[in-house]
Amino acid sequence: MGYQETIPGVVRGEVTGTQCIRRSFAILRLLAGGDHDGEKLVDIAGALKLSHPTTHRILKALEQEGIVERAGGSQRYRLGAEAAWLGVGPFNRCPITRLSAIVLEDLAQATGDSIFLSVPSHNDAVYADRRLGSWPVQARGVHVGARRPMGVSVGGRVMLAHLGEARMKTVLAENADRFADWNCPMDIVLRGIEDTRAQGYLVEDSLTRQGRRAMAVPVRDVGGRAIGAISIIAPTARLGTDRVARLLPLLREGARRVGTALFEQRMAS
Incomplete structure (x- = not known):
């Protein structure tokens, strides 16, 4: 299953939205298993075979929601506190x-x-x-x-x-x-x-x-x-x-x- 997959019966806008969700979750899973000090944008993009602009756009949105944060104010990304709070209910x-x-x-x-x-x-x-x-x-x-x-x-x-x-x-x-x-x-x-x-x-x-x-x-x-x-x-x-x-x-x-x-x-x- 690739990121450019087309979905039968779904219009182009919905496909784009689905792709964005899948890419966002791929980034979150990568960060969840990544280094405590965070991951560089270039490494995230390379690991997931995404373009740098696409990766940056998704990371920026996730950062604004508190799901992702910069590690110590650096250019490395890691999961933010909001990700932990979202997981409290499912964890129980x-x-x-x-x-x-x-x-x-x-x-x-x-x-x-x-x-x-x-x-x-x-x-x-x-x-x-x-x-x-x-x-x-x-x-x-x-x-x-x-x-x-x-x-x-x-x-x-x-x-x-x-x-x-x-x-x-x-x-x-x-x-x-x-x-x-x-x-x-x-x-x-x-x-x-x-x-x-x-x-x-x-x-x-x-x-x-x-x-x-x-x-x-x-x-x-x-x-x-x-x-x-x-x-x-x-x-x-x-x-x-x-x-x-x-x-x-x-x-x-x-x-x-x-x-x-x-x-x-x-x-x-």
């Missing part, structure tokens, strides 16, 4: 981070390694929460709020594997060009999906950090749909075959606890 209706907090803490203490909760966001996988363990080497560079095209991270591949077939194909098609930016071959993504479906979990070396390995299991709702993934990220040597076999039941039980808690809260509300 999607309490997976709150309900999973104790599970992540228990897993970090039990394993000594970094434990992450990932959730799907449009075509991305977002690190929604993390807990660091006691082992000297931790995945500190993977921050809460960081985004990857769904399929780049091991947790993202696990969530992809549990999407409906049509939705999975759409995500793969729309992320295909983005995978190249992460040195993520499509065949690795497809193999990860197949392996996850065959065994119910996935262990793979990191594509973004040499010497690091991740293991992920899905967090499912009552219908079996993956609403998140719990991952352990550790040095490669700490996730060998024997230790994976010992840790897998812990991760699966943690994912089950989160899914059950979400179901019980829904039934009680």
Whole structure:
């Protein structure tokens, strides 16, 4: 799906308006996963393949609404406070981070390694929460709020594997060009999906950090749909075959606890 897409049955003005909305959300998603110090206009435009005038026009409008701000008065853009206030209501209706907090803490203490909760966001996988363990080497560079095209991270591949077939194909098609930016071959993504479906979990070396390995299991709702993934990220040597076999039941039980808690809260509300 490109930005110049035409929509059958919709007049030109409506298409332009739809394009603007889509571009605005693309910018917001990029900023949400960007550097705390903000992103330069030229980098935003380049990443989204937009012209500089178009990017500037959208950023200016978002800045006027308080959704975007300049970082420290610089020429770098980041999400503004208004974006946080808009998210308060939806956050309370999607309490997976709150309900999973104790599970992540228990897993970090039990394993000594970094434990992450990932959730799907449009075509991305977002690190929604993390807990660091006691082992000297931790995945500190993977921050809460960081985004990857769904399929780049091991947790993202696990969530992809549990999407409906049509939705999975759409995500793969729309992320295909983005995978190249992460040195993520499509065949690795497809193999990860197949392996996850065959065994119910996935262990793979990191594509973004040499010497690091991740293991992920899905967090499912009552219908079996993956609403998140719990991952352990550790040095490669700490996730060998024997230790994976010992840790897998812990991760699966943690994912089950989160899914059950979400179901019980829904039934009680």
